[in-house]
Amino acid sequence: QVQLVESGGGVVQPGGSLRLSCAASGFTFSSYGMHWVRQAPGKGLEWVAFIRYDGSNKYYADSVKGRFTISRDNSKNTLYLQMNSLRAEDTAVYYCAKDYLFYGDYGSFYFDYWGQGTLVTVSS
Amino acid sequence: NFMLTQPHSVSESPGKTVTISCTGSSGSIASNYVQWYQQRPGSAPTTVIYEDNQRPSGVPDRFSGSIDSSSNSASLTISGLKTEDEADYYCQSYDSSNHGGVFGGGTKLTVL
Numbered sequence: 001q002v003q004l005v006e007s008g009g010g011v012v013q014p015g016g017s018l019r020l021s022c023a024a025s026g027f028t029f030s031s032y033g034m035h036w037v038r039q040a041p042g043k044g045l046e047w048v049a050f051i052r053y054d055g056s057n058k059y060y061a062d063s064v065k066g067r068f069t070i071s072r073d074n075s076k077n078t079l080y081l082q083m084n085s086l087r088a089e090d091t092a093v094y095y096c097a098k099d100y101l102f103y104g105d106y107g108s109f110y111f112d113y114w115g116q117g118t119l120v121t122v123s124s
Numbered sequence: 125n126f127m128l129t130q131p132h133s134v135s136e137s138p139g140k141t142v143t144i145s146c147t148g149s150s151g152s153i154a155s156n157y158v159q160w161y162q163q164r165p166g167s168a169p170t171t172v173i174y175e176d177n178q179r180p181s182g183v184p185d186r187f188s189g190s191i192d193s194s195s196n197s198a199s200l201t202i203s204g205l206k207t208e209d210e211a212d213y214y215c216q217s218y219d220s221s222n223h224g225g226v227f228g229g230g231t232k233l234t235v236l
Contacts, residue, residue, distance in 0.1 A: 035225065045161075045169065045214050047225030059223040062125075095168055109218040109225045110159050110175065114168040 002026040002113040004096050009118030016086050016122070022079040022096030022115055030054070030074035033099035033107040036081050038092035039117075046092075049081065050099070050107050057106065064090075086122045093117040126150060126219040128228035135234040140205050144231045146215030147197040154191050156218040158198040163212045163230075172213075173200060202233075210235045 008020040022034070036048040049070040050059045058070055069082040079096050097111035127149040136142040146158065158176050161169035171180050173189035176198065186203045198217075202209055215228040 037225070044230040045163075045216075045227045047216075047227065050223075050225070061224055062222070100174070106223065108157070109216075110157065110171075111161075111169075111216075111225075112171060112174070112180075114170070116168050 002098065004098065004113060004115035006094065006096055006115045006118040009094065009120045011121045011123060012086055013124050014087060014122055017082070017084045018086065018120060020081040020083070020094055020096075020118060020120070022081075024077045024079065024096075024098070027098070027113075029072075029077040031102055033101065033104050034070075034072060034079045035097045035099060035107075035109075035111055036070060036079075037095045037097055037111065037114075038090075039095070040089070040092045043092075047109075048094070050109070051079070052105065052107070053103055059107075083120070086120075088122050091120060091122050093119050125222060125224075126217070126226055128215050128217060128226055130213075130215060130228035130231045132229070133232040133234065135236060136205055138205050138207060138235055141201060141203040142205060142233065144200045144202075144213055144215075144233070145197050146199070146228050147195070148217075152193065153196045153198055153217070154193050156220060158189070158191065159216045160187075160189055160198075160200045161214045161216060163214065169214065205235050207235050209233060 051070045067085045095117045098113040099107045100110040100112040101108035160173040163169040177189040
């Protein structure tokens with residue numbers, strides 16, 4: 001069965017950096033695009049970033065563009081999110097999510113499987 | 125940018141039917157598929173409807189989705205409400221203008 005396990009969350013000061021990881025299993029990781037989605041405490045869901053199955057296309061929400069970088073290592077079945085210049089408003093649970101489309105060049109933006117999330121707190 | 129608007133909350137009694145709306149801000153909501161996710165407290169979202177009206181395996185047929193182009197909206201209908209349906213529900217689609225995902229603000233369903 002599909003499993004997505006996030007790690008790397010924690011407390012970081014404003015302006016700091018953090019790298020999240022998402023270990024994938026139960027499906028052919030290298031054949032599917034992947035996303036990061038976040039949820040601030042008590043708030044709704046916000047899409048953050050997408051990466052194509054081979055890493056060649058990446059898209060970002062305006063709120064994180066230029067500060068966050070999505071990447072993947074298909075040899076390790078792992079998705080990453082490098083977060084720099086963190087702000088208080090980046091405080092959230094970060095979920096990795098699998099895209100539905102097999103070998104989708106641009107993704108379907110249907111998130112068919114989600115991890116359990118990792119909490120990032122930006123605070124001094 | 126494309127936005128989706130949902131009612132903040134809805135409530136209904138067990139056994140009844142409830143419909144949650146999701147209205148697109150511009151363009152045609154029918155241009156891209158709409159998904160609906162259920163999220164219970166402390167848990168990750170799960171899909172109840174994808175591609176406008178498709179149910180993943182394991183989701184009961186009490187859940188259905190539809191698109192109304194005339195009102196530029198999508199709807200999630202849950203019939204035969206059960207207390208276990210109490211959760212937050214999010215509609216979601218794709219914003220082709222900036223290659224991004226977009227979520228509605230979420231609707232808290234109370235079954236009482």
